[in-house]
Amino acid sequence: MDLALGQKLVLITGGSKGIGFACAQAFLAEGARVAIVGRERSTLDAALARLPGATGFTADLCDAAAAGAMVAEVERRLGAIDILVNSAGAAKRTPAPELTPAAWRAAMDAKYFTTIHVADPVVKLMARRGAGVIINIIGAGGKQASAIHLPGGAANAALMLATAGLANAYAAQNVRVIGINPGLTETDRFIEGLAADARAAGISMDDARSRAMARIPLGRLAQPDEIAKAVLFLASHQGSYITGVNISMDGAATPMVV
Numbered sequence: 001m002d003l004a005l006g007q008k009l010v011l012i013t014g015g016s017k018g019i020g021f022a023c024a025q026a027f028l029a030e031g032a033r034v035a036i037v038g039r040e041r042s043t044l045d046a047a048l049a050r051l052p053g054a055t056g057f058t059a060d061l062c063d064a065a066a067a068g069a070m071v072a073e074v075e076r077r078l079g080a081i082d083i084l085v086n087s088a089g090a091a092k093r094t095p096a097p098e099l100t101p102a103a104w105r106a107a108m109d110a111k112y113f114t115t116i117h118v119a120d121p122v123v124k125l126m127a128r129r130g131a132g133v134i135i136n137i138i139g140a141g142g143k144q145a146s147a148i149h150l151p152g153g154a155a156n157a158a159l160m161l162a163t164a165g166l167a168n169a170y171a172a173q174n175v176r177v178i179g180i181n182p183g184l185t186e187t188d189r190f191i192e193g194l195a196a197d198a199r200a201a202g203i204s205m206d207d208a209r210s211r212a213m214a215r216i217p218l219g220r221l222a223q224p225d226e227i228a229k230a231v232l233f234l235a236s237h238q239g240s241y242i243t244g245v246n247i248s249m250d251g252a253a254t255p256m257v258v
């Protein structure tokens with residue numbers, strides 16, 4: 001299948017690890033120009049060493065001004081952004097009895113605003129040019145509440161609504177906005193969540209993993225490159241009529257009509 005992504009400029013937040021890193025690899029393999037964003041220079045440099053041809057930018061995406069400056073710098077150095085993949089940020093998993101108002105606010109900063117602070121300037125640039133695709137990687141916790149992930153789930157749910165709303169608002173300018181809701185995926189974030197599960201239940205990490213796997217009808221975790229393949233299709237002209245939706249990729253763990 002010809003995805004026609006050669007020479008497209010793709011900006012990937014959270015591109016130094018996990019799903020974002022897998023997306024960067026996949027776009028590079030299709031001949032796209034890739035810029036990745038990370039908060040820590042050392043982590044970013046380690047990722048760039050494994051992503052020949054990619055360009056790296058550092059920014060704290062919790063800061064709206066820093067995010068906006070990063071977007072402007074990407075366009076100044078590399079040209080117009082054709083595709084934005086938001087994969088940055090993850091809210092800390094915290095059992096409900098341990099929650100505080102500060103934890104709820106931190107979750108919104110860590111996940112919701114790290115996406116919005118980049119999506120807001122980029123969608124406006126795309127609208128002025130009359131073309132563009134934004135894909136938001138949003139945890140499946142936005143569709144089903146979890147007692148150890150309530151603040152993060154709330155942030156994800158807000159992003160799902162923002163995704164649908166922005167798609168509707170900018171469709172006339174030929175800008176598509178899509179959400180992907182990965183379920184449990186074999187990344188460092190999964191390990192962090194597993195530790196919170198184990199602590200909340202008073203069980204070992206191995207037992208927590210077994211319980212997590214038992215909840216997935218497909219019987220296994222997703223791999224980051226499986227999510228990346230979906231991102232490639234949705235970002236390409238092959239997915240040209242798909243917008244305003246949040247697509248579950250959770251191995252049928254959440255059987256819902258959406």
